[in-house]
Every structure is written in C-alpha cells, then in structure tokens.
Amino acid sequence: MEAVLEFEKPIAELESKIRELKRLSDGGGVNVVGEVARLEGKLEQLLRQTYKDLNPWQKTQVARHQRRPHWSDYLAGLFTDYTPLAGDRGFGDDQAILGGLARFRDEAVMVIGHEKGRDTETRLKHNFGMARPEGYRKAVRLMELADRFRLPLITLVDTAGAYPGVGAEERGQAEAIARSTEACLNLGVPLISCIVGEGGSGGAVALAAGNRVLMFEHAIYSVISPEGCASILWRSPDFAEEAATALKLTAQDLKRLKVIDDIVAEPLGGAHRDAAKAIDRLGAGIAAALDSLAGKSPDVLRDERRRKFLTLGTAGVA
Incomplete structure (x- = not known):
C-alpha cells in the first residue's frame, strides 16, 4: 500500500x-x-x-512522491517520434540518464532526462535516478549532437544527486559532471531545463545550466539534500526539516533569488494527483520558453546563458 x-x-x-x-x-x-x-x-x-x-520540508516530500510523473510519462505526453540514443562511447550505457531525438509540437529536438524508476525492479535498473560518469558523458555526446544539427535541447531533471559509489569516483564522476555543465554552457542552440521533481547537487546542475530554467511549483533544487546538509551541520539527519528551510530549495525561493526563470503551476494537490494536467502545463511552459529564444544566434544564446550563471549571487556586490 x-x-x-x-x-x-x-x-x-x-x-x-x-x-x-x-x-x-x-x-x-x-x-x-x-x-x-x-x-x-x-x-x-x-x-x-x-x-x-506547505513548508520547505513538506515540499521536499511532495517532490519525491512516488506517483509524480516520470521520464516515460513526459515522453508519452509531450514528445513524438522518440528515438533513444545509448552509450557514452567510452565505458557503457548509464540507465539513470536517458535521451534521444524527438519532436516537440512538430519541432525536431533533443531531449535528455533522469529516470528514477517506478517500482523496485525499475528503480534498481535506473539506479534511483543517480547517474554514474557514463551517464553524464552520454549527455555530453547528445548535447554535442544537438549543437551539430542545430536542434533545441530540452532537459528533464529529477535526481537526488549523482551516484556517490567507489566505482563512479574511480571513473571520474566529478570530471564528468563538470564536462556536462561545460557542455551546457557552450551550446549554440536553445537549452530549456526543467526541474520536475528533485534537483539535487551537481548531478542536477549538469543538465540544468539552461537559457531558461523552469521549475514545478512543488519541486526542489539545492546544492545538497536536506538530509545530507543536516548530517554535515548537525551531525544528524534528524534535522532535515531545519536544513530544508535553510537551503532555500523551493521554487518560490529560487525564483526570488533568480536561480530559476519560471515556476510551472501544479494541479491542485500536486503533480502526483493529476499527472496529465501537470505534463500539459509543463509543455506550455517549454513552448513559451522556446518561442522566447527563437531567432537568436548561437553566439547570443551562448553569451546570454553564460552571463546568466556567472552573475548568480552577485546582486548588491560592488
């Protein structure tokens, strides 16, 4: 139950x-x-x-709700003619980050996103949405393809963070995340990043350095999970609720801080109560974001994106 x-x-x-x-x-x-x-x-x-x-900790719980829409739901509801592309051409194919060619409202795009899995079997298959280095290297490969063929890129972010296992560290997890973030910033095509559930740490930023960053009303986005923050600051995960408040991880906080661009309203009671309506609203947000970037040159898109992230946190600094 x-x-x-x-x-x-x-x-x-x-x-x-x-x-x-x-x-x-x-x-x-x-x-x-x-x-x-x-x-x-x-x-x-x-x-x-x-x-x-809802307070920040309650929003964290909603963002993690097991009935929120998943990657497969967004693919079915927003995209057609999807052709998956697999592998990083170096080690293997990570199943936490998926992506490929598709059409969004009849426009050819590249779409990349996290998949957490819906039940025990699929959660294990997709490693609970926590990507290993080969996942980020696959993402870089797909970003470069999108850039080469002038395809807008849409990313769907839903991860607690990158996988922290020994094998992932041995294969260069930090470097892979940095390269993926760099690839986002270097794109000459529109990049629309959507925080649809959890946006955890560098594992989220690696797909979220977009021209437009959209975020669901009850999603979260932070440098570390509330439990991880509490374990560091209070040496106990029991203070996760306090940490969630201190992290300013809600869409409302992040819009005020200009970390994200737009908040996508969820159906009454959260996206898990009406997935179809939530997906439709996200689609409308993506379409509006793409329209706002139409006609801009690669240099302008690249420059605007870089300046957007380089100026974060500098308000009021002389």
Missing part, C-alpha cells in the same frame, strides 16, 4: 470516506449524491488550504 505523507493524512481520510460512499451508492439502495458532493467540496477546500501553506 502506498505510504501517505504525514501532512496529507486528513486529506487521505476524507478521500477514503468519499470512496466508501461511492461504493455504497454503486451497490444500490443508498442515495448519497448530496453527501458525496458536500465532501468533495470540503476536499477541494482542504487541498487548497494545505498546499497553499
């Missing part, structure tokens, strides 16, 4: 009551239409109130 987030328990209880009443009504002999309508109105009000006031 799917775990219910602590702050969502009153919502889950009300949803359970509604389901039970509908079941009784379907069985015949009981007219509960009025009561169901009343409870559904109460549910909508509760969802609005709850999700209006």
Whole structure:
C-alpha cells in the first residue's frame, strides 16, 4: 500500500470516506449524491488550504512522491517520434540518464532526462535516478549532437544527486559532471531545463545550466539534500526539516533569488494527483520558453546563458 505523507493524512481520510460512499451508492439502495458532493467540496477546500501553506520540508516530500510523473510519462505526453540514443562511447550505457531525438509540437529536438524508476525492479535498473560518469558523458555526446544539427535541447531533471559509489569516483564522476555543465554552457542552440521533481547537487546542475530554467511549483533544487546538509551541520539527519528551510530549495525561493526563470503551476494537490494536467502545463511552459529564444544566434544564446550563471549571487556586490 502506498505510504501517505504525514501532512496529507486528513486529506487521505476524507478521500477514503468519499470512496466508501461511492461504493455504497454503486451497490444500490443508498442515495448519497448530496453527501458525496458536500465532501468533495470540503476536499477541494482542504487541498487548497494545505498546499497553499506547505513548508520547505513538506515540499521536499511532495517532490519525491512516488506517483509524480516520470521520464516515460513526459515522453508519452509531450514528445513524438522518440528515438533513444545509448552509450557514452567510452565505458557503457548509464540507465539513470536517458535521451534521444524527438519532436516537440512538430519541432525536431533533443531531449535528455533522469529516470528514477517506478517500482523496485525499475528503480534498481535506473539506479534511483543517480547517474554514474557514463551517464553524464552520454549527455555530453547528445548535447554535442544537438549543437551539430542545430536542434533545441530540452532537459528533464529529477535526481537526488549523482551516484556517490567507489566505482563512479574511480571513473571520474566529478570530471564528468563538470564536462556536462561545460557542455551546457557552450551550446549554440536553445537549452530549456526543467526541474520536475528533485534537483539535487551537481548531478542536477549538469543538465540544468539552461537559457531558461523552469521549475514545478512543488519541486526542489539545492546544492545538497536536506538530509545530507543536516548530517554535515548537525551531525544528524534528524534535522532535515531545519536544513530544508535553510537551503532555500523551493521554487518560490529560487525564483526570488533568480536561480530559476519560471515556476510551472501544479494541479491542485500536486503533480502526483493529476499527472496529465501537470505534463500539459509543463509543455506550455517549454513552448513559451522556446518561442522566447527563437531567432537568436548561437553566439547570443551562448553569451546570454553564460552571463546568466556567472552573475548568480552577485546582486548588491560592488
């Protein structure tokens, strides 16, 4: 049975009551239409109130929700004619970062993103979305292909961070992440980066140094996970909630700090409650971002992107 987030328990209880009443009504002999309508109105009000006031730790939990849309959902909902491209031409094919050629609203593009997996089998296959060096080297290869063939690049970021295992370090994890970030900055084509769930550490930045950075309303984006930050500062992951607040990892904080460009509104109650609507809204955001960059030369795109990231954090500095 799917775990219910602590702050969502009153919502889950009300949803359970509604389901039970509908079941009784379907069985015949009981007219509960009025009561169901009343409870559904109460549910909508509760969802609005709850999700209006989420704190950073609660948003972290929503960003990690197992029913949020995944890579495969975005591919099915936003892209057509997808042709996957595999391997880094050096070591192997990482399954945490996937990508290939596709069409977005009839325009040829390159799309790259993280896949966390949906159940035990696929999570192990995709290493929970934590890429190894060959994943970032594959991403660089696809970025260079996009640049060569003048294809806009769209990236979908959803990772707790790069894989920290010994083998990954032996194969040059830090260098691979740096090269991927550098490749983003060097592109002469539009790069639209979308933080759709977790944007963790350099493992996220390596795909997110875009001309436009979009972020879902309840996604998170930070230099380290709240648990990792708490383990360093307080020497205990028990302080993760405090760390989440201090990290300024919410879309609202990051928009204010100009780390991201636009916030994509999620359906009432989060993307996990209506994946199709969330995907449609992201598609509209991507289309608007691409339109805003249309006609710009490679040099202008490259220069704007570099200046965007080089000036982060310099506000008010003499």
